[in-house]
Amino acid sequence: MTTTTVATRRGPAPARTHRSTRRHLRRIPLYILVTLLLVVMVYPLVWILLGSFKTQDEFLNNPTWALPHSFFNVSNYGDAWSSIALYLRNSVLAVFPALALVIVLGTAAGYALEVMVFRGRSRVLMVFLAGIMIPGQMILLPLFTVYFKLHLNSTLWPLIITYTATGLPLTVFMMATYFRSIPREVFEASTLDGASAIRSFWSIGFPMMRSAVFTIALVQFFFLWNDLLIALTFTTQDDLRTVQVGLLNFTGQFGTVDYGPTFAAICINMLLVLGLYIFMNQRVMRGLSAGAVKG
Numbered sequence: 001m002t003t004t005t006v007a008t009r010r011g012p013a014p015a016r017t018h019r020s021t022r023r024h025l026r027r028i029p030l031y032i033l034v035t036l037l038l039v040v041m042v043y044p045l046v047w048i049l050l051g052s053f054k055t056q057d058e059f060l061n062n063p064t065w066a067l068p069h070s071f072f073n074v075s076n077y078g079d080a081w082s083s084i085a086l087y088l089r090n091s092v093l094a095v096f097p098a099l100a101l102v103i104v105l106g107t108a109a110g111y112a113l114e115v116m117v118f119r120g121r122s123r124v125l126m127v128f129l130a131g132i133m134i135p136g137q138m139i140l141l142p143l144f145t146v147y148f149k150l151h152l153n154s155t156l157w158p159l160i161i162t163y164t165a166t167g168l169p170l171t172v173f174m175m176a177t178y179f180r181s182i183p184r185e186v187f188e189a190s191t192l193d194g195a196s197a198i199r200s201f202w203s204i205g206f207p208m209m210r211s212a213v214f215t216i217a218l219v220q221f222f223f224l225w226n227d228l229l230i231a232l233t234f235t236t237q238d239d240l241r242t243v244q245v246g247l248l249n250f251t252g253q254f255g256t257v258d259y260g261p262t263f264a265a266i267c268i269n270m271l272l273v274l275g276l277y278i279f280m281n282q283r284v285m286r287g288l289s290a291g292a293v294k295g
Helices: 012-024 027-049 056-061 075-114 121-133 138-151 156-178 184-192 196-207 210-225 229-234 243-250 259-290
Strands: none
Touching: 012 027, 012 121, 027 259, 056 259, 075 156, 075 196, 075 210, 075 243, 075 259, 121 156, 138 156, 138 184, 138 229, 156 210, 156 229, 184 196, 196 210, 229 243, 243 259
C-alpha cells in the first residue's frame, strides 16, 4: 500500500507574522479612538449610577470619583420614586397621546403627499418642511397666550397639542420618503379591486410601513420625552409637571441639592428610555434600511 503525501505550499512563517503585525499596528489608532469614544459615552453613565448609591455626606466630603460605601443603599431610589412617580405619569399622559396623533396624522399626510396625485402637493410638502426650520422658542409666547385665553393652562392639553404640532413636520417628511420605497403597482392594484384611498391606506400602506412607523415613533418619543423647554413653559402647576421638569424639584429651599435622590431619579428615567431603545433596536435598524432604497 502506497501512501501519497500532498505538500501544501505555504509562505514563510516569518513573512506571515510580519504582515499580521503590520496590520495590527495600523489598527492601533482606530482602537485608541474607539476606546476614547467608549470612555466618553460610558463614564458619565457609570458615574451617575454610582452616585445614586451615595449619601449626602459622601457627596460633600469624599472625592467625586470615590466609590459609594454601600451598593445596597436603595433608600435614594425610594425617595426618588416617591417624588418622580407623579411626573412619570404626567409624561406618559402627555407624550403617548401626542405620539399617537403624530404617527397617525403624519403617516396619513405622507401617504397623501407621496402616493395620491393632486394639484399643489409639492407646495404642501414645502409648507411642512418649513415647519422644521421654525425655532421652537419663537412659538412659545404666542401659544402661551392662546392657551391662557382658552383656559387650558391647568391641563395637559397644551403639551399634547404643542408636541403634536412640533412633531408633525419631521414625521410627514420622513413618511413621504418611506412611501417612495413602496411600488406604485401595489396601490394601483388595490384601486382596480375597488378599494378607496382610505381603505388602501389602512389595509395596504400602513401595514407595509410598520418598520418605518416604529422607527419614527421611537425618534419622536425621544424628542418628546426629553423635552424640557415646552413642558417648563406650559406646566404652571406642580401636579402637571413632566419628568424632565420634575427633576428640577430636587433642589432645596436655599438652593441645596439632595444629590443621592437626584442621581437615583436620573437613573430611573435613563434606564426606562435605554431599555425601550434596546428592546426596539432591531425594528429601528430595519426601518432605517427600508427607507434607504427605492423599490
